[in-house]
Amino acid sequence: MALITGCVVINGKVVDQLAVTDRALAYGDGLFETMPVTGGRIVLLDYHLARLTKGCHALGFCSQQIVLIADEIQRIVADMPSEPFILKLILSRGSGGRGYRPPIEAQYRRVFQCLPMVDYGVEQGGISVFQCQTRLPEAFALAGLKHLNRLPQVLAKQEWHDDAIAEGIMLDGQGYVVEGTQSNVFWLRNNTLYTSSLKRCGVAGVMRQLIIEKLAKKFNYDVVFEEIYYRQLYHVEAVFVCNSLMRICPVDCLLDTDKRLPIELNSSGHPVVAQLQHALIDIYPQ
Structure with a gap:
């Protein structure tokens, strides 16, 4: 897939909408990372993945999500233009009915946003x-x-x-x-x-x-x-x-x-x- 700045990828597919039943919207039930991409790679990727792993453990998320995220990151970076950009990830527990108690079988959503690079001067x-x-x-x-x-x-x-x-x-x-x-x-x-x-x-x-x-x-x-x-x-x-x-x-x-x-x-x-x-x-x- 050919990606551009501003695109959104959820669970490996380019989309333009997110389910309103997602627990990230209702309860903030999830994690996020904001990663600079420059020179065709994510800087400090191992550190980002390590923090995600700790977050998954703390929230009771399936650790297999880290493997999927690492694979999707590589594909997204490879399909983006060479200019620097920001890759933001939101890992949500997904949709799961009403109430705070998480569903037994989580429907995880891996939401990636490709954003313009910010100049902090x-x-x-x-x-x-x-x-x-x-x-x-x-x-x-x-x-x-x-x-x-x-x-x-x-x-x-x-x-x-x-x-x-x-x-x-x-x-x-x-x-x-x-x-x-x-x-x-x-x-x-x-x-x-x-x-x-x-x-x-x-x-x-x-x-x-x-x-x-x-x-x-x-x-x-x-x-x-x-x-x-x-x-x-x-x-x-x-x-x-x-x-x-x-x-x-x-x-x-x-x-x-x-x-x-x-x-x-x-x-x-x-x-x-x-x-x-x-x-x-x-x-x-x-």
């Missing part, structure tokens, strides 16, 4: 972020997963409309920094990388995993999981946010909840941040 230097008022609810069984229940992020995204602010930092119920609305957060002190443990809430991003498992080890940086209040970020050496699309994006300005009291950092000029950014050149094909 990461080459333009550091960004400004602010503290969101919307808090992330604790959900230990779902912590780390990229599940479909994203209403806290939806509410947080409505808190600002200023294009000069690139991201909002979200806290948990105790006021500790967890993540950005669409990214993970790292901060630095004395050549040590710090980030949230995500034990109570938040998404374990694939870029976060790459930094922890490979890049930090490559450059002999320790990684410490820390609970920190937003205002404590004012006193660190550098802050950056990351995901598989924006990659590693240094934060040069921290704003408070009212988008006032700007605290200037030099994250974009920090040698550790620059080193981590440069290391991605070999991972992301041009």
Whole structure:
């Protein structure tokens, strides 16, 4: 099949509609991944599939879906034009009657969307972020997963409309920094990388995993999981946010909840941040 940007593929077939009885619509019963495709391949595919596997286990999805997804990904990428694009996957438990209890025999739907690539302007230097008022609810069984229940992020995204602010930092119920609305957060002190443990809430991003498992080890940086209040970020050496699309994006300005009291950092000029950014050149094909 010849695919184009904007097409939707469900269970291997190009379609233009989804059943309104799908549990993803009714209950958010599913998982999703947003994957950059460049140079004819998905960057960090193994990390995306590993997170999906954990999500399937947590939600009680059949692990065979991962095999089907991996096969369909390869076919979709092969049938798309060579230009970079975003491949979004939604894995739903499918339709299954009324009520929260899942059907015994799930009718899984693997929904792929081919979307235009987004330019986050990461080459333009550091960004400004602010503290969101919307808090992330604790959900230990779902912590780390990229599940479909994203209403806290939806509410947080409505808190600002200023294009000069690139991201909002979200806290948990105790006021500790967890993540950005669409990214993970790292901060630095004395050549040590710090980030949230995500034990109570938040998404374990694939870029976060790459930094922890490979890049930090490559450059002999320790990684410490820390609970920190937003205002404590004012006193660190550098802050950056990351995901598989924006990659590693240094934060040069921290704003408070009212988008006032700007605290200037030099994250974009920090040698550790620059080193981590440069290391991605070999991972992301041009």
